[in-house]
Amino acid sequence: MSKMCLSVLSMLICAMGVVPRPAVAGAGPAESTAKDIRRLENLYSQSFVTGDAHVAERLLADDFIGFGSSGKPSDKAGMLAEVRTLPHQVSAKITSITVRVHGNTAIALGTEDDASSPSQAVSHREWLDTWRRHANGWRMVASAEIEPKN
Numbered sequence: 001m002s003k004m005c006l007s008v009l010s011m012l013i014c015a016m017g018v019v020p021r022p023a024v025a026g027a028g029p030a031e032s033t034a035k036d037i038r039r040l041e042n043l044y045s046q047s048f049v050t051g052d053a054h055v056a057e058r059l060l061a062d063d064f065i066g067f068g069s070s071g072k073p074s075d076k077a078g079m080l081a082e083v084r085t086l087p088h089q090v091s092a093k094i095t096s097i098t099v100r101v102h103g104n105t106a107i108a109l110g111t112e113d114d115a116s117s118p119s120q121a122v123s124h125r126e127w128l129d130t131w132r133r134h135a136n137g138w139r140m141v142a143s144a145e146i147e148p149k150n
Contacts, residue, residue, distance in 0.1 A: 034099035037106045037131055040138055041097055045112060051088045053080050059140055061132065066143035069125060091115045104133040123147055
């Protein structure tokens with residue numbers, strides 16, 4: 001190998017160690033957090049089907065605030081009462097979730113199709129949830145939803 005080739009090879013090897021490598025898509029703590037938030041959103045959504053208020057109680061922060069598609073404001077106690085109310089939804093399917101992570105806060109924007117009874121038409125909702133990381137895990141601190149008019 002010539003001296004010139006060795007010099008170029010040496011420079012390339014040095015440059016590979018100095019130049020930052022592009023981030024691998026889907027890797028890192030933000031993607032891991034987004035995956036956790038998606039899982040928690042699905043658990044929360046299903047609590048309205050199962051009527052399992054323990055799940056909702058664990059996921060909602062004590063200082064939770066929000067409003068549903070009716071525009072009526074609610075707190076944690078109000079949401080837990082809604083989860084316990086019979087009849088429960090017969091289906092709740094999240095159709096999309098986009099999560100953005102900002103340190104100890106995560107914002108989830110999603111869409112969901114729900115039905116309150118087998119004979120009822122499926123309703124489409126859009127929501128925006130804010131999650132905050134606490135010492136004992138992620139908790140939903142705020143939520144807003146709408147039922148868009150077609």
